[in-house]
Amino acid sequence: MKAVPLTWLYVPGDRPEVVSKALASGADVVVVDLEDAVAPDRKEYARTATAERLTDPQPVPVHVRINALGGPLATPDLQALRNLPGLAGLRLPKVTAPEEVVQVATCGTAPGIGLYALLETALGIEHAFAVATAHPTLHGIALGEADLRADLGVREDAGLDWCRSRVVVAARAAGLAPPPQSVHPDTRDLDTLAASCAHGRALGFLGRAAIHPRQLPVIERAYLPTQAETEAAEQIVKAAATDEGAQALPDGRFIDAAVVAAARRTLSLADRTRP
Numbered sequence: 001m002k003a004v005p006l007t008w009l010y011v012p013g014d015r016p017e018v019v020s021k022a023l024a025s026g027a028d029v030v031v032v033d034l035e036d037a038v039a040p041d042r043k044e045y046a047r048t049a050t051a052e053r054l055t056d057p058q059p060v061p062v063h064v065r066i067n068a069l070g071g072p073l074a075t076p077d078l079q080a081l082r083n084l085p086g087l088a089g090l091r092l093p094k095v096t097a098p099e100e101v102v103q104v105a106t107c108g109t110a111p112g113i114g115l116y117a118l119l120e121t122a123l124g125i126e127h128a129f130a131v132a133t134a135h136p137t138l139h140g141i142a143l144g145e146a147d148l149r150a151d152l153g154v155r156e157d158a159g160l161d162w163c164r165s166r167v168v169v170a171a172r173a174a175g176l177a178p179p180p181q182s183v184h185p186d187t188r189d190l191d192t193l194a195a196s197c198a199h200g201r202a203l204g205f206l207g208r209a210a211i212h213p214r215q216l217p218v219i220e221r222a223y224l225p226t227q228a229e230t231e232a233a234e235q236i237v238k239a240a241a242t243d244e245g246a247q248a249l250p251d252g253r254f255i256d257a258a259v260v261a262a263a264r265r266t267l268s269l270a271d272r273t274r275p
Helices: 016-023 040-053 074-080 098-105 122-126 128-132 145-152 157-173 190-203 213-223 227-240 257-273
Strands: 007-012 029-033 062-065 089-092 114-119 138-143 208-210
Touching: 007 016, 007 213, 016 029, 016 040, 040 074, 089 098, 098 114, 098 128, 114 122, 114 128, 122 128, 122 145, 122 157, 128 138, 128 157, 138 157, 145 157, 157 190, 190 213, 208 213, 227 257
Parallel strands: 007 029, 007 208, 029 062, 062 089, 089 114, 114 138
Antiparallel strands: none
């Protein structure tokens, strides 16, 4: 069974040596960034270096975050990435409407490549479900919290919780995987990262984007089920195999099809830690 991605490590596209390290970091997905992490005078080099690397298959899935749709750099990015064997996904920044996803999906640049829409503005949040259902090649949505925070003028972290829940619900309603959390910008404060991941997990996120390898084990620990959660899930699945419909466990907990489905998702995540 293919492992559920929990860690998405962003690296600047103009730093090939950093990309090489990221590929060996243990991240589930490496995201080569052509947008925010690259200075304007390095954009062309980042695009060329990324395309050269992705002419060959990569040891882990590699996604590329292209430059903003509608800007002058997005089309050259897409053209450079056309039909590359090492490209596993495209991340589309600052998506505000479903038409933007459809435009990329139908341009012929990367047939069969999964698209991921980043919602980074109030308008993007308002259109979350429409974006999530825009095209069959859209595999996921996620928040870009730095830009969203600036757009909304939010100062306290809790001010983004409604937007976070909106994206989680939109992804679920569209039949997509739960979204990963946005990056935690402080790469040294791992305690705060762990607490933030626990909060994100409680909101329904699954996994998190990272900007430094030291963040990866913290994210993975936060999102993997505990032994107690795994044992509870096993009990639920075992009980469901012996009966049909809703029922109660010996400890009095009520279970139905939705509870069983959640238990199976827990066991799928637990499988990552089993030999």
